[in-house]
Amino acid sequence: NTITLQSDGKILVGGSFTSFNGNTRNRLVRLNSDGTEDTSFYTNLGTGFSFGNVFHVNIQSDGKIVVCGNFLFLNGVARVCLVRLNSDGTQDTSFYTNLGTSFNSTVNEVHIQSDGKILVGGQFTSLNGTTRNRLVRLNSNGTVDTSFYTNMGTAFGNNGINTITLQSDGKILVGGSF
Helix, strand or coil: CEEEECCCCCEEEECCCCEECCEECCCEEEECCCCCECHHHHHHHCCCEECCCEEEEEECCCCCEEEEECCCEECCEECCCEEEECCCCCECHHHHHHHCCCECCCEEEEEECCCCCEEEEECCCEECCEECCCEEEECCCCCECHHHHHHHCCCCCCCCEEEEEECCCCCEEEEECC
């Protein structure tokens, strides 16, 4: 579903797969620039993502990795639809703590703004029990940027957001089936 190139040339690949090169690799793998697996990354990731898929991966300027999809667990721990990893593949637990109970449905896309804020789009209608219709902006630590949602109004009706990008002037473009 997604391929993301890191600044060091390593490649993150996410999807619905459960193996890579004959080894169990649940939905996310990191490759070296020559295509061989970076096995230390998967060792840190543990058993990987389960009960769902990885749809998109994006990398913050500090090298942390934001992963979204419709998964329910990472390494056997409840991590619903959005998680941030440290650059070595270990979980950034403080980020998830700030998300609270997380999203109530699928997250399709994450986009990192130049100021470090994270745009999140998908099928969800709430985050941590608060109404957030299909698009939300998080601060870089995982807390909700409430001013963004206040300015957005009721937003995106009955269906979800599939893609997000930024124009050079900082304006946000979203696409989907809303």
